[in-house]
Amino acid sequence: MLIEDRKKAFIALGEFLSQFTTVGIVKKDNIPHNDLFFDAFKMQIKRAQEVNGWFTQDNVLFSLQNWSEALTEENLNSWLNAYDFSAISPKKVAVIMAGNIPMVGFHDFLSVVMSGHHILAKQSSNDTHFIPLAVKYLEYLNPEFKETITITQGELKDFDAVIATGSNNTARYFDFYFGKYPNIIRRNRNSVAVITGKESEEELVALGDDIFRYFGLGCRNVSKIFVPRDYDFDLIFKAVYNKKDIINYERYANNYDYNKAVYLMSLFDLRENGFLVLKEDESYTSPISTLFYEYYDSLEDLEKKLEADEEKIQCVVAKDETLERETVAFGNTQKPRLWDYADGVNTLEFLIGLK
Secondary structure, eight states: OOOHHHHHHHHHHHHHTTETTTTEEEEEETTTTHHHHHHHHHHHHHHHHHHHHOOOOOHHEEEHHHHHHHSSSHHEEEEHOOOOOOOOOOOEEEEOOOOOTTTTTEEEEHHHHTTTTTEEEEHHHHSSHHHHHHHHHHHOOOOGGGGTEEEEEOOOOOEEEEEOOOOOHHHHHHHHHHHTEEEEEEOHHHHHEEEOOOOHHHHHHHHHHHHHHGGOOOOTTTEEEEEEOOOTHHHHHHHHHGGGGGGGSSSHHHHHHHHHHHHTTOOOOEEESOOOOEEOOOOOOOTTTTTEEEEEHHHHHHHHHHTTGGGGEEEEOOOOSSSSSSSSSTTOSSOOOOTTGGGGGGHHHHHHTOO
């Protein structure tokens, strides 16, 4: 299959997914195979939370909408045109997917298939429905995909390379079993925001999306903020107040009550507003409903710290030109572009380099 044919199919998938947005689910005319797949996707969206309690309809629709906006001809060309796939000899790439947020493994799937390799995908039990549905849709668009895409729940066998995403604990397992293969093995990472005190109210409101989207379960969610000394935390509490209804979700509320109780019993000094706990902590990995913070004395020193802790950080949110390093605008952590690679490892270069 030519790359133009693969690209055409994913553009069509993007158009199909454009029917499912946070504004609503609206069936459109002239979408190929809509009679077979629209109701199936709609049903799975409604059932997703029964399988995984964190997969609310709003979060699922947010993910589908982001992928529909990413899979355009312009975006695919901007991403792919810098690479030459003509010399690729197809290999079978095993992809072990996480399941913390809806369709979190789709970028690896897209990268392998678009590069011309064959994929052997093993999904997390927490997210098993949307990618297989997307695969079926692609196969109806072009039956040749049946020869290149395999999804399995069993043991991974007969593959040439591995892309695996998991926790620090599972990464040790991955290293042991897959270290002899060409591999990308991802570990725990978290995202941070650098606050200077010069942020607008709109930027701090947008920070609320970076913190609370997907209940904070994604590696691109902001789990920690760096603030100057004497920072007024009420600015953040006021800005994120529009997220207050998150406490009405039982799973989130249980985490909030538990973590707050543990911190109080440990006599930690806390700041909280009824649905978010702020705790001073040097760690990057904060539990659900908690946002860690750490003071800094100079941006120069903070820049050095972030560089030293590079392997713990997925992305950094900040105002333009606050830091010399590349940063993400407030509110955009959960809207990565196709060329924003997890852990900063260029997946396409890895795939093109397979021999």
